[in-house]
Amino acid sequence: MPEPSPAPIRTYPGVAALARDYDAFILDLWGVIHDGVTVFPGVIDCLEHMKAAGRRYLMLSNAPRRAAVITAAMVEMGIPEALCRDVMSSGEAAWQELKTRRDPWYARLGHKCLHFGPDRDLNMFEGLELERVKRIAEASFIMNTGPWRDEEQVSDYEDLMREGVARELPMVCVNPDLAVIRGGVRIICAGALAQRYAELGGDVRYEGKPYKEIYGRCFETLGVIDRRRVLAIGDSLHTDIAGAEAAGIDSVLVIETGLHKDEASPEAIAAACAKAGVRPMGTLARLAW
Numbered sequence: 001m002p003e004p005s006p007a008p009i010r011t012y013p014g015v016a017a018l019a020r021d022y023d024a025f026i027l028d029l030w031g032v033i034h035d036g037v038t039v040f041p042g043v044i045d046c047l048e049h050m051k052a053a054g055r056r057y058l059m060l061s062n063a064p065r066r067a068a069v070i071t072a073a074m075v076e077m078g079i080p081e082a083l084c085r086d087v088m089s090s091g092e093a094a095w096q097e098l099k100t101r102r103d104p105w106y107a108r109l110g111h112k113c114l115h116f117g118p119d120r121d122l123n124m125f126e127g128l129e130l131e132r133v134k135r136i137a138e139a140s141f142i143m144n145t146g147p148w149r150d151e152e153q154v155s156d157y158e159d160l161m162r163e164g165v166a167r168e169l170p171m172v173c174v175n176p177d178l179a180v181i182r183g184g185v186r187i188i189c190a191g192a193l194a195q196r197y198a199e200l201g202g203d204v205r206y207e208g209k210p211y212k213e214i215y216g217r218c219f220e221t222l223g224v225i226d227r228r229r230v231l232a233i234g235d236s237l238h239t240d241i242a243g244a245e246a247a248g249i250d251s252v253l254v255i256e257t258g259l260h261k262d263e264a265s266p267e268a269i270a271a272a273c274a275k276a277g278v279r280p281m282g283t284l285a286r287l288a289w
Helices: 043-052 067-077 090-100 119-125 154-166 190-199 213-222 237-247 266-276
Strands: 024-028 056-061 087-089 112-116 131-133 141-144 171-173 179-182 185-188 204-206 230-234 250-254 282-284
Touching: 024 213, 056 067, 056 213, 067 087, 067 090, 087 090, 087 213, 090 119, 090 213, 112 119, 141 190, 154 190, 171 190, 190 204, 213 237, 230 237, 237 250, 237 266
Parallel strands: 024 056, 024 230, 056 087, 112 131, 112 141, 141 171, 171 204, 230 250, 250 282
Antiparallel strands: 179 185
């Protein structure tokens, strides 16, 4: 007999319906707050209501950039600075690890780095004692912040990654996301390259969601004591929802503005969650009060 279809996941009309049950929120950025170009309608109003209601929130992004750079970009998009002061990113976490070298894995990396990623991510090198090199043969490790150009695919890096694996170069993946929607166009992220590098036998260290370590940084900033009173809101099953489960907190999936916008029905969303092996407590059409 065929397996029964998973039960539909509850849909909430807005964050107001959730605010009474949670003291703090961890909000994804890309696909929830903005699309990399424009802030989604209703977002600023929602953040203002959350602040007025005394609900703390932190913005958690897998962007391969420092937190201050991300905040500045949101202000440029039109979000008041007072509404985006608490930001944590995979880029910030990786930068801190590369700066302190307290973790034994990072301590052995060396200082000659081949960078996979566009020039907009070069802020990751500021303040670090790293020498950027242009060839695998010169590098002691790879910093992967994504493809060099948005139109590139994983296959474009196959030969380079095979050479890196052959030379046993570790890779720091500064953005575990597999893909993102930028201005309506789907592009690969650093996570897609890192996934292939690992498949080839490469040693990869991921910073960001869905790995629970970055949530510890978030709880510290939020002053969280009771994780049952924290809710994560995101658009990716594989990072936002899986990460929330790993951290032991509830989650809600945003549909219309994110990666799963093509799976519009509750049944399709439930099936996608079952396939991914996760289950958020509910869904939102978009981030709105």
